[in-house]
Amino acid sequence: MEAAGPALAAGTAAPAAPPVSRARLVRVEVRDFRNLHRVDVAPPVEGMILVGENGQGKTNFLEAIHYLQLLRSFRGARDTELVNFEARAFYLAADLADARARTVSAGFERSSKRKRVLVDGGETDRLTDALGAFPAVLFSPRDGGIVAGAAAARRRLLDVMLALSARPYLVALQRYRTALAQRGAAMRQPGPAARVEQSVAVWETPLAESGAVLWLARRAWVDAHRARYAELCRGIGERGTAAMRYVSSVAAGAADPGALRDALRDALARHRAADIRRGLTHAGPHRDDLALSLDGRELRTYGSAGQQRTAAIALRLLEADTRRAAAGSEPIILLDDPFAELDAGRSLRILELLSAERSGQIVLAVPRDGDIPLGLTQLARHRVTAGAITPAAGAA
DSSP, rough: OOHHHHHHHHHHHSSOOOOHHHHHHHHEEEEEETTEEEEOOOOOSEEEEEEEETTTHHHHHHHHHHHHHHSSSSOOOOOHHBTTOOOOEEEEEEESSSSSSSSSEEEEEEETTEEEEETTTOOOSSSSGGGGGGGGEOOOOOGGGHHHOOOOHHHHHHHHHHHHOOOOHHHHHHHHHHHOOHHHHHHHOOOHHHHHHHHHTTHHHHHHHHHHHHHHHHHHHHHHHHHHHHHHHHHHTTOOOOEEEOOOSSOOOOOOOOOHHHHHHHHHHHHHHHHHHHHHHOOGGHHHHHEEETTTEHHHHHHOOOHHHHHHHHHHHHHHHHHHHHHHEEEEEEEETTTTTTTTTHHHHHHHHHHHHTTEEEEEEEGGGGSSSSGGGEEEEEEEEEEEEEEEETTT
């Protein structure tokens, strides 16, 4: 397994100095992705605005861009659901500047369920080799669910962000999920209890080894960014004291990798009999949480919708910090009507924070021209109608 220490530190620490480059989309091509039959767009250097009523394809275009970074839908849709009803396959491609790759493309065929990804013209041996070909961060009203929803949503935020930022984390995450699935399968196999328990125990060492990498990286990220999180919440307009902490029932005080592996292995062994009875693994990083609070009260339970949105936006800004540090360039900022239901003051402060962070190229999607914040009115506008994207007449 690749060494985790230095690479993980580079992927999780805040940048010491601002990067000089800005990742950019030079050209985006979309074929038969949801309702986007044939789209070819060359976003200007500073970015662009998509204006269109709901259901016309604005979010689909942002989803297509984000798909090329993550190789799956940020909305949780399966690849087969992304293919246009009238087509057999979808195809996405982007030309890039100041990113890890110059070109990236992805295609999926519904009948064969085959996905093909090319980076700089060459097909990748593994899909994971193409992950994060360019840095991009998406802001959406759906992000409130990260704070208001179950712990799985917050774990996913950490896993996606850290996996895209540090290769050792991605490797450990894959190995952990494989071992977790194998341990679960072993619990369900027929046979004498002693043999089942032995089969389950086999997977506890690989779970502990990869789980320790995940635990340490997540904890390091939270420790490095907790003060910045509180600062961002204040900057957006939150009056209370915002805090975040990593919550785990396993080895809460462990810092040494060896001691943490032992603690995880001991916890798995201790819960083994109960796990077999219930058919689930109850100890490990897959059960941990990112706890968010305001004035000591849990935001998930006691926060208002506005407070939860503020916390979610702060987390996305931290994601941008993390991707910036790992990639060495400003990430592309995708804004899916992010100011919906926010007051003008908070919207303005969010834009000021993005500006202060020297944000990269922006792609903003809004339903109406009146929804465009004053700070972004200079961006070129495009109309989105029934899956077609065209420059707006007379727009800047």
